[in-house]
Amino acid sequence: MPPEEFRRHAHALVEWAAGYFEQIETHAVLAQVAPGDVRRALPDRAPEHPEPFEQVIADLDRIILPAATHWNHPGFFAYFAITGSAPGVLMDMVSSALNQQAMLWRTSPAATELEEVTLRWLARLMHLPDEIEGVIYDTASISTLHALAAAREVAVPDVRTRGLAGRDVPPLRVYCSEHAHSSVDKAVIALGLGHQALRRIPADDRFSMRVDALEAALSEDRAAGIRPVAIVATVGTTSSTSVDDVEAIAAIAKREQIWLHVDAAYAGVMAMVPEFAWIRAGLDQADSIVVNPHKWLFTPFDLSVLFTPRMDVIRQAFSLTPEYLKTPETGAVRNLMDTGVQLGRRFRALKLWAILRYFGAEGVRARLREHCRLAQLFASWVDEDPDFERVAPVPFSVVCFRAINAGQQQASPDLDAFNHAIIDRVNKTGEVFLSHTSLNGQIVIRLAVGNLRTEERHLRRAWALLREALAQHSSQAAPAL
Amino acid sequence: MPPEEFRRHAHALVEWAAGYFEQIETHAVLAQVAPGDVRRALPDRAPEHPEPFEQVIADLDRIILPAATHWNHPGFFAYFAITGSAPGVLMDMVSSALNQQAMLWRTSPAATELEEVTLRWLARLMHLPDEIEGVIYDTASISTLHALAAAREVAVPDVRTRGLAGRDVPPLRVYCSEHAHSSVDKAVIALGLGHQALRRIPADDRFSMRVDALEAALSEDRAAGIRPVAIVATVGTTSSTSVDDVEAIAAIAKREQIWLHVDAAYAGVMAMVPEFAWIRAGLDQADSIVVNPHKWLFTPFDLSVLFTPRMDVIRQAFSLTPEYLKTPETGAVRNLMDTGVQLGRRFRALKLWAILRYFGAEGVRARLREHCRLAQLFASWVDEDPDFERVAPVPFSVVCFRAINAGQQQASPDLDAFNHAIIDRVNKTGEVFLSHTSLNGQIVIRLAVGNLRTEERHLRRAWALLREALAQHSSQAAPAL
Numbered sequence: 001m002p003p004e005e006f007r008r009h010a011h012a013l014v015e016w017a018a019g020y021f022e023q024i025e026t027h028a029v030l031a032q033v034a035p036g037d038v039r040r041a042l043p044d045r046a047p048e049h050p051e052p053f054e055q056v057i058a059d060l061d062r063i064i065l066p067a068a069t070h071w072n073h074p075g076f077f078a079y080f081a082i083t084g085s086a087p088g089v090l091m092d093m094v095s096s097a098l099n100q101q102a103m104l105w106r107t108s109p110a111a112t113e114l115e116e117v118t119l120r121w122l123a124r125l126m127h128l129p130d131e132i133e134g135v136i137y138d139t140a141s142i143s144t145l146h147a148l149a150a151a152r153e154v155a156v157p158d159v160r161t162r163g164l165a166g167r168d169v170p171p172l173r174v175y176c177s178e179h180a181h182s183s184v185d186k187a188v189i190a191l192g193l194g195h196q197a198l199r200r201i202p203a204d205d206r207f208s209m210r211v212d213a214l215e216a217a218l219s220e221d222r223a224a225g226i227r228p229v230a231i232v233a234t235v236g237t238t239s240s241t242s243v244d245d246v247e248a249i250a251a252i253a254k255r256e257q258i259w260l261h262v263d264a265a266y267a268g269v270m271a272m273v274p275e276f277a278w279i280r281a282g283l284d285q286a287d288s289i290v291v292n293p294h295k296w297l298f299t300p301f302d303l304s305v306l307f308t309p310r311m312d313v314i315r316q317a318f319s320l321t322p323e324y325l326k327t328p329e330t331g332a333v334r335n336l337m338d339t340g341v342q343l344g345r346r347f348r349a350l351k352l353w354a355i356l357r358y359f360g361a362e363g364v365r366a367r368l369r370e371h372c373r374l375a376q377l378f379a380s381w382v383d384e385d386p387d388f389e390r391v392a393p394v395p396f397s398v399v400c401f402r403a404i405n406a407g408q409q410q411a412s413p414d415l416d417a418f419n420h421a422i423i424d425r426v427n428k429t430g431e432v433f434l435s436h437t438s439l440n441g442q443i444v445i446r447l448a449v450g451n452l453r454t455e456e457r458h459l460r461r462a463w464a465l466l467r468e469a470l471a472q473h474s475s476q477a478a479p480a481l
Numbered sequence: 482m483p484p485e486e487f488r489r490h491a492h493a494l495v496e497w498a499a500g501y502f503e504q505i506e507t508h509a510v511l512a513q514v515a516p517g518d519v520r521r522a523l524p525d526r527a528p529e530h531p532e533p534f535e536q537v538i539a540d541l542d543r544i545i546l547p548a549a550t551h552w553n554h555p556g557f558f559a560y561f562a563i564t565g566s567a568p569g570v571l572m573d574m575v576s577s578a579l580n581q582q583a584m585l586w587r588t589s590p591a592a593t594e595l596e597e598v599t600l601r602w603l604a605r606l607m608h609l610p611d612e613i614e615g616v617i618y619d620t621a622s623i624s625t626l627h628a629l630a631a632a633r634e635v636a637v638p639d640v641r642t643r644g645l646a647g648r649d650v651p652p653l654r655v656y657c658s659e660h661a662h663s664s665v666d667k668a669v670i671a672l673g674l675g676h677q678a679l680r681r682i683p684a685d686d687r688f689s690m691r692v693d694a695l696e697a698a699l700s701e702d703r704a705a706g707i708r709p710v711a712i713v714a715t716v717g718t719t720s721s722t723s724v725d726d727v728e729a730i731a732a733i734a735k736r737e738q739i740w741l742h743v744d745a746a747y748a749g750v751m752a753m754v755p756e757f758a759w760i761r762a763g764l765d766q767a768d769s770i771v772v773n774p775h776k777w778l779f780t781p782f783d784l785s786v787l788f789t790p791r792m793d794v795i796r797q798a799f800s801l802t803p804e805y806l807k808t809p810e811t812g813a814v815r816n817l818m819d820t821g822v823q824l825g826r827r828f829r830a831l832k833l834w835a836i837l838r839y840f841g842a843e844g845v846r847a848r849l850r851e852h853c854r855l856a857q858l859f860a861s862w863v864d865e866d867p868d869f870e871r872v873a874p875v876p877f878s879v880v881c882f883r884a885i886n887a888g889q890q891q892a893s894p895d896l897d898a899f900n901h902a903i904i905d906r907v908n909k910t911g912e913v914f915l916s917h918t919s920l921n922g923q924i925v926i927r928l929a930v931g932n933l934r935t936e937e938r939h940l941r942r943a944w945a946l947l948r949e950a951l952a953q954h955s956s957q958a959a960p961a962l
Contacts, residue, residue: 001567001839007499009571014491017578022484031590035814038594046602050841053568056834060575064831067591071580079588079805084580086482087534090490094541096573096781097498099552099565107560109512110548113519121527138619139823149671156646163653163675164645165637166707171647182803186822189799190630192673194644226647239805294825300577302827318670322663324560324720324918324927328905333516341667342620344775346783350545353537358482360531424809437805446805 001053009053016060017089021072024453027065028430029073038067069433074453077462078435080238080266080398081450084300087358088351092300100347104325105333108347112336115349118356123307125361126271126291129284133311135339136303136348140265140290141183143306144232146340147288148174148187150313151230151259160317164192173221174198176232177209179239181263184232193229206393207242207439209233211249218256230259233286235279236267239437239446240392240400243267246282254285265292265304267396273365293352296371296397296450297364303348314339371397371449378447378459387470391439397449400439403470416443418473425469432462482534490534497541498570502553505934508546509911510554519548550914555934558943559916561719561747561879562931565781568839569832573781581828585806586814589828593817596830599837604788606842607752607772610765614792616820617784617829621746621771622664624787625713627821628769629655629668631794632711632740641798645673651706655679656698657713658690660720662744665713674710687874688723688920690714692730699737711740714767716760717748720918720927721873721881724748727763735766746773746785748877754846774833777852777878777931778845784829795820852878852930859928859940868951872920878930881920884951897924899954906950913943 001009041063071082084092102111119134137143152159156169164172172193176184178200188198199221201214218228231253233244246262253260262268262283268291270276271283283289288308293299308314319338321330329335337343359367375397382390382401392400402419423434423445435446447462482490522544552563565573583592600615618624633640637650645653653674657665659681669679680702682695699709712734714725727743734741743749743764749772751757752764764770769789774780789795800819802811810816818824840848856878863871863882873881883900904915904926916927928943 003499003503006502006567006571007495009567010495010499010574011492013571013574014488014495017575018484018488018491020578021487030587033590035586035590035810036594038591039598042595042598044598044601045605046837046842048842050844051838053571053835053839056568056572056838064579064591064595067589067594068579068581069588069590071582071588072578082580082582084577086487086490087537089577089580090487090494090534091537092577093491093494093574094498096565096570096577097501097553098545098549099563099570099781100549101552101563101782105516106511107550107552108548109514109516109550110519110545113517113548114523114545117520117523117525120525124526138827139825141823141825142623145671145822152673159673159675160670161676163669163678164673165650165675165678166652169646172644182801182806183822183824185801186799186824188644189641189801190626190672190822192633192640192645194640194646195642197644197646238803300580301582301825318667320663320666320670322719324916325663329516341626341664341671342622343664343667344620344622344782346619354534356527357532357537358534361527361529363531435805 009057012057016057024070024072025074027070027073029070029075029433030427030430031067031069032430033067038063072451072453074451074455074458075432075462076451077447077449078433079448080295081448081454082295082301083298083450083452085298085355085452087354088298088300091351091354095347095350098347101344102347103337103343103345104327104335105329106327111347111349112334114353115336116334118349118353119305121356122305126268127280128307129309131309132307133309134305134307135311135336136305137340138302138304140263140292140304141186143290143304144183144261144263145187145190146306146314147261147290147308148191148230149317150288150308150310151261152191152193153313153317154259155227155229170225170227172197172229173226174230174232175201175214175217175228177201177234177237177244178203179207179237179242180232180234181238203242207237207240209244209249211245211252214249215252218252228256228258230261232261232263235262235264236396239439241267241396241398242392243279243395246286250282250285259287260285262286262289265290266295269297270368270396272361273368296368297352298355298359298452299352303352311339367452374449374454374456374459375399377456378463381463391442391444399447400437400444402442402444405474419443419445421473422466422469425473426465429465432465490538493538497538505551505553506555508551508554510551510556510914511908511911512548512550513911514548519544553934555932555936555939556913556943557932558928558930559914560929561776562929562935563776563782564779564931564933566779566836566933568835569779569781572832572835576828576831579828582825583828584818584824584826585808585816586810587808592828592830593815595834596817597815599830599834600786602837603786607749608761609788610790612790613788614790615786615788616792616817617786618821619783619785621744621773621785622667624771624785625664625742625744626668626671627787627795628742628771628789629672629711630798631769631789631791632742633672633674634794634798635740636708636710651708653678653710654702654707655711655713656682656695656709658682658715658718658725659684660688660718660723661713661715662719684723688718688721690725690730692726692733695730696733699733709737709739711742713742713744716743716745717877720920722748722877722879723873724760724876727767731763731766740768741766743767743770746771747776750777751849751877753842754849777849778833779836779840779933780833784833792820848933855930855935855937855940856880858937859944862944872923872925880928881918881925883923883925886955900924900926902954903947903950906954907946910946913946
């Protein structure tokens with residue numbers, strides 16, 4: 001494409017993107033298309049001849065936007081709400097233009113060293129020990145995979161060479177809370193430990209892993225000849241954002257000499273905020289910690305960080321240099337390909353670096369606090385309303401609650417269906433998007449604050465829509481309850 | 482960031498990017514900085530207060546560009562030369578702005594279905610069977626990891642649940658050519674098979690896997706009670722772009738009922754070009770094929786495709802839906818999280834879709850042909866020059882050759898050092914960037930064509946620089962040889 005044509009389309013797309021951001025609230029948050037709509041709108045073969053790029057741009061409005069669920073929308077309260085902040089988007093554009101492939105230091109000294117600097121900044125903001133080293137992966141699933149691969153390397157020292165099959169290795173086990181994320185399951189499956197190697201420990205009434213149950217499980221397993229590989233503690237579980245007692249768990253891990261991985265993908269960033277200093281306890285004892293700037297640090301997807309004081313173990317597990325990747329600098333520099341399965345990697349640090357500079361540490365903290373304030377405010381409305389009940393504490397920016405009918409506070413399939421129906425009704429308005437989870441065997445509505453565009457008015461609107469849906473559904477469905 | 486400020490910076494960055502592309506040849510291809518230069522140019526803590534975004538932009542020129550190795554440069558001939566083409570860059574910008582996270586169909590119907598459509602286009606262009614299904618991952622390393630995980634699932638049917646340790650599983654084995662990519666090694670390590678489970682089969686004098694040696698290895702291993710898990714054939718090896726006899730290997734895999742994975746990360750796209758129809762032979766028999774549009778299909782990093790007629794096995798290995806990710810559509814739609822370790826995924830299909838439309842199939846084919854023509858031209862210069870020898874056939878766009886001195890054509894450490902010295906001298910000019918490999922125990926210079934900006938004049942310049950370096954080095958170092 002000639003430079004002038006690139007300029008023309010790029011400026012047009014900047015206007016398109018700016019307009020999209022300005023008009024974000026005119027879109028339905030949850031895409032209102034039916035399965036197959038996008039597929040049917042497009043030809044089933046690539047064009048033989050070139051098409052004008054204007055047609056591609058036109059299809060963004062015609063096909064893509066209506067079929068997008070708008071994670072940028074201030075009414076996005078599902079899963080974990082995220083923000084692709086402007087400085088992040090701008091620098092991700094630069095990253096696409098530079099097209100760095102940072103497998104080796106020499107293939108991108110900029111990406112390699114900026115990653116090091118930016119992660120040092122982040123580690124210090126989070127008050128992590130100075131000996132900790134970081135690496136950027138795409139997702140928390142991959143960060144956790146590498147953390148547990150390192151744990152496996154320690155537990156079965158020759159596993160890199162000899163593997164786990166066809167030899168005498170005792171059954172292995174990884175421990176996590178019943179509320180830990182499914183990425184832990186996928187990691188143990190991928191690593192060949194097997195799903196049954198994951199032992200989920202029951203949680204207490206605040207949804208934190210029961211430390212006594214963890215100790216009992218370890219004793220029981222040791223007695224049965226099972227070898228513990230890792231304990232995964234969570235700071236901000238996906239369902240309720242509950243926090244495991246990392247300090248107590250770290251003491252056990254240390255005593256028992258088991259790798260401690262902390263999944264702080266969502267809430268780890270709160271270690272930056274002084275009022276939340278309590279979540280730092282034990283992090284300095286962790287063998288690895290995953291934190292996702294693409295979750296709650298305003299970074300466009302994808303960018304996950306693994307921090308570890310034991311990067312040498314990850315290198316020991318994965319470093320491997322074929323002749324064609326040897327360089328004069330080998331050994332003297334950090335080559336990012338040594339710290340994982342992926343050889344190539346995009347220049348992701350650029351966007352996080354720009355975000356930390358644009359907002360400044362105080363700006364980041366202020367926005368995190370505001371999200372927590374909004375969640376507390378919403379929780380207070382739930383608490384004051386007899387038609388709803390809150391189901392979990394709100395340590396951060398997520399509220400778990402459910403609609404109840406007088407005298408029907410107990411678990412019941414009808415009440416679960418009732419809450420599902422309320423969520424569906426609210427989501428169909430297109431004004432907000434909520435998701436659900438299950439806590440204590442009950443279907444629970446989740447409202448997650450995490451988008452920088454979200455203001456108090458969006459929470460008020462979400463609350464009004466929930467009240468309306470409850471009223472409408474109750475009047476229609478009253479006999480069924 | 483207020484929309485007007487976003488507009489201002491975004492337009493400025495468009496001009497910056499356009500200027501960068503226009504001026505690309507003014508940059509040294511290989512970054513000329515020393516280790517630590519970037520780190521030392523930056524503060525060791527994040528700023529406490531916000532910085533003007535203009536300062537971040539200014540640092541692109543001050544710190545980032547001089548420390549970038551310019552994969553966009555037409556003189557980039559190292560590893561595999563790639564292109565972040567303009568339509569790809571433009572749509573990757575849109576992807577950053579939209580910030581889709583396509584874990585579930587409902588979290589991005591657009592990304593989910595556009596991926597399906599675009600990969601159908603690509604599969605048809607490559608003449609792959611219609612029953613093949615595709616999925617986009619970040620890198621070939623991850624594609625191959627999933628392919629071999631599926632193979633493991635078939636070879637050890639309850640491996641997902643029971644894993645490989647603490648039970649009676651025979652030793653497992655994966656077969657590949659001695660020239661197969663290191664991602665195969667990393668995959669067997671990650672999956673718990675162990676590095677020694679990878680048996681590298683010797684290649685013939687054209688660097689293709691010796692099929693007789695593969696058969697012998699299989700017989701030997703079967704007799705020793707080893708269970709074959711997969712055979713990895715390569716279409717375009719990293720060192721020399723040699724092609725394994727996929728058809729013959731597929732026949733063996735079929736007879737022996739072993740998963741056949743084809744690593745066509747680099748050269749798979751050539752299946753689009755009629756004159757290269759020969760590389761299609763056997764692809765229809767493969768259980769999985771990896772093709773990297775970010776290598777030779779003009780797509781900004783990252784975008785790797787895994788094609789397989791057995792996506793059900795990948796789903797069987799990894800699909801796992803916690804309560805909070807259940808949706809009314811579960812079961813009725815494709816949820817991308819079911820096809821791998823990674824839960825979240827970026828909207829990568831958008832850029833590939835735009836590229837196929839902007840160039841059209843004929844445009845893509847013409848550019849691939851041109852790269853092959855340039856490589857053949859360069860190879861002819863090598864062949865005509867008594868000071869150099871070509872070391873491998875040139876089936877595609879990579880030339881492997883080395884400098885020789887009369888009477889010194891045999892392997893020798895001095896000649897290896899001589900070639901290293903020539904590469905270093907040429908790379909230090911900043912005009913081109915070449916890398917090396919090892920073939921037949923000799924250090925070999927690799928020249929890879931793959932950038933859309935590369936013209937014949939860049940090849941001529943590379944050749945002139947090589948001749949100059951040879952002359953200079955020979956005159957200085959003659960006694961040593």
